[in-house]
Amino acid sequence: MKVVQLEGAVDKKKKAKLDNFDDASSSIHPDYFTIKVYHGGYIEHEDSKYIGATVSYYDNVDKDKMSLTEVDGMVRGIKSEYVGTRIDYWYSIGSEEDAMSKLNNDSNVIRMCCMESQESKDSWDWFLRLLVKDLEITRDGSGWTFISDKQKGLLPACEVVVPLAEHRFCVRHLSTNFNKLFPGKVFKDQVWAIAKATTMAYYTKELVLMKQMDPKAYDWLTDPLRPQKHWSKAHFGTTLKCDVLLNNLCESFNAFILPARSKPVISCFEGIMVKMMKMIAMRRDKISKVVEPICPKPRELLKKNKIKSATDCIPYGSSSPQIEVESLEDPSMWLT
Structure with a gap:
């Protein structure tokens, strides 16, 4: 029996030439990966590490075409000694210190290839540029509002791709982090009262109440790391007519597509497409019955x-x- 470890990732060190990209070193294309194949070694079961291996690389691997069959054919093509022998495939996600799992179905193959692309400035940059193109966003994002829960690398990417767009924090996530330090419904309600205050007079009034409740809570909310312009209605500009404090739309959409997300990539996309088609048709039918100019x-x-x-x-x-x-x-x- 032969033991092989697989690791799927965009390998920046090798600077693989990725389809549709001129500079692979500065862009990440989550649809194509370099797969590292560690072979000729053995697994030390005590800490699940693969030791004494030779490394082979496979660049420009399309995640939509990967399956156990492709992986098996790829590995057996490395050396003739693997032909006709039983191979145990293991894969790891993340750093080499992470524990390994057995590769026993196509879902594991997709996970092995795709999960390595973590949230970072590069990945968000790639995503935002595609979003700007699809939505035809011009003037560096002027007139648009982006709401997030402060994902890693998103703010720096927005500053590069859509520097003139407004960026807001989801108050639900802000409140959750606040309540970890200052638990209780009274504190939670007061955070929302501050966020929902629509004028500076109301905002100051609610903020003073928070300071009277707990000076440390006041200091946490007024920390420069959490600029009020990102989460307080009183600080929102008047050019954009958007006063949304939550990214509930995204959370609802994620729950809406949850059944499809458990499937392999192609089936996942097709499932999402069908669900979206049905929802759009249903919404179109409902709005056609509304005669007033306001919903x-x-x-x-x-x-x-x-x-x-x-x-x-x-x-x-x-x-x-x-x-x-x-x-x-x-x-x-x-x-x-």
Whole structure:
């Protein structure tokens, strides 16, 4: 029996020439990989390391075409002594210190080839450039808003690809990290009150309350590493008409495609495509029945805001078209 270890990755050291890319050293193409084949050695079971191996490389491997059959044929082509013998395939994901797993189905092959491409500035750069092209984003992202949970490498990539776009943090993730240090529903509700405050007066009021509750919590929220312009409505610009604080749309989509994500790559993409086609057709049918210029849910929100503004403020008219509005919550605040 022969033992072989496989490791799939984009190998920057070898600088493999990747299809559709002029500079492989500065770009990562997750569809093509270099597979390292460690053969001629043995596995030390105590710490699951492969020792005394010779390394062979296979560049420009298309993950959509990989299966156990292709892997087996590739390895047996290395040396004639592997032909006709039983081969145990093992693979590792990540660093060489990571434990190895047996390669026993096509899903493992896809995992071995694809999971090495981790979140980094290079991978996000590659993704954002494709997104900019597909959505026809121009003017360096001016007029667009990106919401994230601060994935590793995403902010630096946005600064390069879409430097003029607004970037926001998902307040749900921010609140989760905050509650790990300051647990309790009272603290959680206060974070949301600060994030949802739409004017600087309301924002300052809620922030002062947080400082009275716990000065350390106040310091955490006002840390320069968490600029308020990324998560507080009071600090959002007025050019873009987007006041979203959550990336729930992404989370909902991930849950929506979860059954398809458990399949091999090609079947996964086909499953997502069919689900998207059905959803788009259903949404098109629903919106065709709406006759008002504003969609139902935003219309309900507007009604609620009208009621709230009527109870929170007092308008004072005059002979001119303009009026002054006094806030009941903060009598010192006047709007004209």
